[in-house]
Each structure stands twice: as structure tokens, then as C-alpha cells.
Amino acid sequence: MLHIKCPHCGMRSQNEFSYGGDATIKRPELNKEISDQDWNNFVYNRKSLRGKHLELWQHLSGCRQWIKVERDTATHEIFKTLKANQDI
Amino acid sequence: MQKYSIFNLIKNAFSGHQNWDLAWKDATPKKEYDVIIIGGGGHGLATAYYLAKEHNITNVAIIEKGWLGGGNMGRNTTIIRSNYMHDDNALFSEFGMDLWRKMSQDLNYNVMFSPRGIINLAHSDAQMNVFARRGNSMRLNDIDAVLLNREEVKEIIPMADFSENVRFPIFGGLMQPSAGTARHDAVAWGYARQADSMGVDIIQNCEVTGFDVSGGKINGVRTSRGDIKVKKIGLCVAGSTNILAEKLNMTIPVETHLLQACVTEPVKPVLDKVVTFGAGHFYISQSDKGEMVMGGDLDGYNSYAQRGNLPTLQHVLTEGIAMMPFLSKLKMLRTWGGIMDMSMDGSPIIDKTHIEGLYLNCGWCYGGFKATPASGWTFAHTIAQDRVHKLNEGYSLSRFNTGHLLDEKGLGTKTWIS
Ligand SMILES: Cc1cc2nc3c(=O)[nH]c(=O)nc-3n(C[C@H](O)[C@H](O)[C@H](O)COP(=O)(O)OP(=O)(O)OC[C@H]3O[C@@H](n4cnc5c(N)ncnc54)[C@H](O)[C@@H]3O)c2cc1C
Numbered sequence: 486m487l488h489i490k491c492p493h494c495g496m497r498s499q500n501e502f503s504y505g506g507d508a509t510i511k512r513p514e515l516n517k518e519i520s521d522q523d524w525n526n527f528v529y530n531r532k533s534l535r536g537k538h539l540e541l542w543q544h545l546s547g548c549r550q551w552i553k554v555e556r557d558t559a560t561h562e563i564f565k566t567l568k569a570n571q572d573i
Numbered sequence: 574m575q576k577y578s579i580f581n582l583i584k585n586a587f588s589g590h591q592n593w594d595l596a597w598k599d600a601t602p603k604k605e606y607d608v609i610i611i612g613g614g615g616h617g618l619a620t621a622y623y624l625a626k627e628h629n630i631t632n633v634a635i636i637e638k639g640w641l642g643g644g645n646m647g648r649n650t651t652i653i654r655s656n657y658m659h660d661d662n663a664l665f666s667e668f669g670m671d672l673w674r675k676m677s678q679d680l681n682y683n684v685m686f687s688p689r690g691i692i693n694l695a696h697s698d699a700q701m702n703v704f705a706r707r708g709n710s711m712r713l714n715d716i717d718a719v720l721l722n723r724e725e726v727k728e729i730i731p732m733a734d735f736s737e738n739v740r741f742p743i744f745g746g747l748m749q750p751s752a753g754t755a756r757h758d759a760v761a762w763g764y765a766r767q768a769d770s771m772g773v774d775i776i777q778n779c780e781v782t783g784f785d786v787s788g789g790k791i792n793g794v795r796t797s798r799g800d801i802k803v804k805k806i807g808l809c810v811a812g813s814t815n816i817l818a819e820k821l822n823m824t825i826p827v828e829t830h831l832l833q834a835c836v837t838e839p840v841k842p843v844l845d846k847v848v849t850f851g852a853g854h855f856y857i858s859q860s861d862k863g864e865m866v867m868g869g870d871l872d873g874y875n876s877y878a879q880r881g882n883l884p885t886l887q888h889v890l891t892e893g894i895a896m897m898p899f900l901s902k903l904k905m906l907r908t909w910g911g912i913m914d915m916s917m918d919g920s921p922i923i924d925k926t927h928i929e930g931l932y933l934n935c936g937w938c939y940g941g942f943k944a945t946p947a948s949g950w951t952f953a954h955t956i957a958q959d960r961v962h963k964l965n966e967g968y969s970l971s972r973f974n975t976g977h978l979l980d981e982k983g984l985g986t987k988t989w990i991s
């Protein structure tokens with residue numbers, strides 16, 4: 486069982502959260518000329534790092550906020566959690 | 574190569590089975606090969622076998638960082654089926670079914686292919702309609718499909734919950750009678766033994782750590798046992814594809830996730846079909862040893878740990894008990910996990926890449942075991958002829974760019990959400 490510290494609610498069990506994937510992916514800017522490759526990178530292509538991974542989780546059965554979690558994808562150790570608008 | 578037969582079995586019995594030939598040699602890396610296959614799982618081994626057998630290319634090495642078949646090949650729940658709706662998936666898988674049927678003879682190795690049939694349960698009228706459509710699509714592609722009503726399902730699997738007032742009543746199901754299971758280890762060993770006998774070097778305990786690429790071309794690989802020169806590389810590393818892609822400066826439409834499975838203590842024969850629950854993600858079959866083999870959802874977050882967490886297991890088994898209540902009385906014997914190459918549309922990639930001499934085989938998600946022979950066959954063709962075969966045309970890497978997705982389950986880009 487993972488224990489995730491929601492920056493709004495405190496330490497909660499994994500069951501209360503749902504996963505949202507890589508948090509470093511940026512949506513291409515609006516109203517700009519964007520290549521197919523840029524869209525491809527945004528929608529589909531992922532590094533899926535082994536080791537430290539910054540990712541989105543939603544505290545679905547809690548405050549319902551999206552948060553950022555820095556977690557090791559090999560050991561599942563969680564290093565840090567942040568509000569969605571905070572940078573690491 | 575020594576043939577496996579009843580006569581050789583009797584002959585070797587006289588010497589206490591001490592004099593059998595080794596099934597394959599433990600090769601040390603040469604300086605140079607025509608083709609190197611990275612990954613000694615099912616797909617890598619099958620690819621090497623078909624390279625030698627169908628294309629006469631035998632100066633080939635399989636490089637495996639651990640032991641042969643120790644990745645997902647040795648961790649899956651062995652379901653083999655071709656109950657797909659989209660043509661590309663259906664035709665590819667059905668081609669594979671044909672190879673499965675001949676495999677034990679072809680490899681001179683008993684892979685215990687058991688076409689016992691699979692039933693996907695439906696729990697609503699809407700789901701019955703969807704299954705009817707899927708079944709019709711399958712039959713248009715010459716794949717056997719039978720739509721069963723509630724009574725017919727009850728006849729076949731009476732141990733499922735047919736009582737009144739259950740949360741997910743069984744309305745019926747879609748059956749593919751020719752689907753089934755096989756012994757995964759035997760498939761790996763059978764391909765390895767034949768590939769070895771045709772001259773393929775099987776190199777274990779050797780990790781690929783980098784690539785020698787110049788002028789857009791593959792020149793060699795770096796490994797934990799030295800550099801090796803080569804012009805063509807087939808990447809068959811399933812759950813490690815993202816790691817090696819990074820070393821090639823590629824980002825690919827794949828994420829690495831964790832999938833668990835488990836078995837109960839062995840019990841007497843009770844279930845002679847593969848059955849999937851239609852109101853969640855749970856499936857079950859009974860092994861020849863009598864264990865109930867079960868699996869379901871991914872753990873749900875990116876992971877390279879080959880072991881899982883309890884919440885997912887608990888969730889999956891709750892579904893199992895809802896479907897077949899007798900399971901609650903059994904003891905769990907083992908649980909384990911494997912790392913899955915989850916592609917963004919749920920379908921695999923078997924293609925060339927922008928690097929000359931680099932060929933990509935990945936994105937197998939939950940269903941790469943059944944694809945072993947067809948994947949090896951088409952990948953060998955793609956490598957040998959430097960062009961894709963008609964059967965793997967739909968499995969292109971560029972489909973994500975062009976929008977020709979093969980989204981069989983309608984899960985979009987987050988196949989791991991399911
Ligand atoms: C729990 C579970 C249940 C499953 N159930 C089913 C099922 O019922 N039906 C089905 O069809 N599929 C199933 N699958 C999926 C199936 O097992 C996989 O899709 C398939 O095995 C992947 O292909 P492979 O056999 O070549 O992979 P693997 O056996 O994982 O082979 C990849 C190999 O590459 C090696 N490797 C990685 N990195 C390197 C490197 N740098 N250098 C050298 N070697 C390297 C690994 O050690 C590994 O041996 C299941 C998977 C899991 C985990």
C-alpha cells in the first residue's frame with residue numbers, strides 16, 4: 486500500500502487517489518502554429534523513467550484536488566508531494 | 574539435435590536420463606553478428622527462430638540481461654485467443670492461432686497447447702449487444718465465435734454466481750471455443766532449443782547498456798560483456814522498452830506499468846474454460862496442476878518493480894469472488910508481478926524505426942503471450958526483408974502521428990486507466 490501525503494489533507498492511503506500520469510508533460514500553447522510532432526509528443530510519447538518520476542495524482546475520495554508526487558518507479562518510494570501549481 | 578520422442582525417452586531411461594543433450598548451449602558473445610535480438614523473452618526467441626527457419630539468417634545472437642524467459646514470458650497467465658474486432662488485430666492473432674495449433678510438432682517440444690475455449694461474460698443487455706457485434710466481426714474474419722445466453726453459460730460454468738439479486742447478474746457471454754492456454758516456459762524453451770540448433774547464439778546474463786549509432790545507422794551494441802558489431806538490431810524487451818528507447822534518444826508512445834497475477838492452492842478439476850468477468854477486469858482459468866490462475870487490473874501507476882501492492886489484488890479478487898463465490902474458500906498460494914509495455918492505444922508496435930537497422934517490437938500490454946509466434950514470425954520478416962509484412966502493417970509506429978490508431982477497447986491514450 487502506498488501512503489501519499491496530500492498537501493491539502495495530510496497522509497492518506499493510496500485507495501483514496503487516482504493516477505494521472507507524467508506531470509512534466511506540457512500542453513502546447515493555444516493559438517500558435519503547432520506541428521504534428523508537438524501534438525504527438527503531448528498526447529502520446531512518454532519517457533516513462535525508471536527512477537525518480539514526477540507525476541499527477543488526484544485525491545478523488547478526499548479533497549478532489551490534483552497534486553504532484555515525486556516517486557521512484559523502481560522502489561515506489563515517495564520523496565515529495567506538491568500542490569498542482571507548485572514546481573519542484 | 575537430439576529428437577524428443579517416445580523411443581528416445583525409453584532409450585534414455587536405461588541410462589537414468591543422465592545423457593540427454595543440453596537443450597541449448599551457453600554461448601559467449603562473438604565480435605560481430607548479422608542480427609542481434611535484444612531480449613530473451615518469448616518474442617525475442619521466436620524472432621530468432623523464424624529468422625533462421627524462414628529466412629536462413631543464422632548468424633544471430635539473442636542477448637538477455639537475466640535468464641531466458643525470466644521476464645513477462647515466465648510471469649503471464651498464458652491465455653491465447655483471437656477474439657478481436659478490428660481487422661488488423663483479428664487477422665494477426667488468427668494467423669498466430671494457426672501457429673499455436675502446430676507449435677508442439679513444429680518445435681518438437683510439448684508446449685501443452687490446450688484450446689479449451691474462452692468465455693467473456695456479459696452483465697447487461699447493452700453488453701450482450703456489444704458482444705454480438707464483436708462475435709459477428711470475428712466470424713467475418715473466419716474466427717469462431719458463439720454468443721451464449723444465460724442458460725447456456727450456466728450449463729458450461731455452473732460454479733459461477735447465477736443466484737438472484739446479485740450486483741452483476743450474468744446475462745450471457747461470448748465464447749471463442751478455439752482459444753485456450755499453453756505452458757509458457759515450454760514455449761520459451763522450445764523456441765530456444767530450435768533456434769540454438771540452427772546456429773543462433775543464446776547469450777544470457779548480458780545486459781545491453783548502449784548503442785553505437787552513427788550517420789543514422791546502427792553499427793553495434795554495448796553490453797556488460799563487451800561491444801559487439803552488428804548492422805541489424807531487433808528490440809524485444811517488452812517492459813524495458815522505455816529504458817532502451819531513451820538510450821537511442823527516442824520517446825515512444827509507451828508507458829511502463831505493473832501487472833499482477835496469482836494462483837490458489839491446487840484443487841480438483843472444476844473449471845475447463847478461461848472465463849473473464851464483464852463488469853470489471855478479472856479473469857480465471859485452472860492450470861493442469863489444479864491451481865486457479867487469476868489476474869486483472871494493472872496496479873495503475875508507472876512502475877518498474879516486478880512486484881505489486883495489495884489494494885489492486887484485493888480489488889481484483891473481490892471481482893473474482895463476485896463472479897465465482899467458491900473462490901473465497903481457497904487459499905492463495907503465490908502472487909507475482911511483471912512490468913508491462915502499455916502502448917497508448919492498447920495495440921502493439923512491430924515496425925522499422927527512423928534509425929537504419931533498428932527494428933522495434935513492443936507495446937504488448939496485457940496480451941503479448943498469445944502473440945508470441947505471430948510476433949516472432951512477422952518481426953523476423955520485417956528484419957530480414959527490411960519491410961513490414963501485411964500482417965503487421967497496422968502495428969506501425971507512425972500511426973500515432975497519422976491518427977490511424979488501433980483502439981480495440983476504446984480506452985484512448987490512457988490504456989492503463991481501464
Ligand atoms: C501477470 C501477467 C499476466 C499476463 N497474462 C497474459 C495472458 O494471459 N495472455 C497473454 O497473451 N499475455 C499475458 N501477459 C503479457 C505477456 O506476458 C507479455 O506481453 C509478453 O510476455 C511480452 O513479450 P516477451 O515474452 O518477449 O517479454 P519478456 O519475457 O519480458 O522479455 C523481455 C526480455 O528482455 C530482457 N531485457 C530487458 N532489458 C534488457 C537489456 N538492456 N539487455 C538485455 N536484455 C534485456 C528482459 O530481461 C526480458 O527477459 C501477461 C503479463 C503479466 C506480467
Ligand SMILES: [Zn+2]
Pocket residue numbers: 491492493494495544547548549550
Ligand atoms: Zn486532499
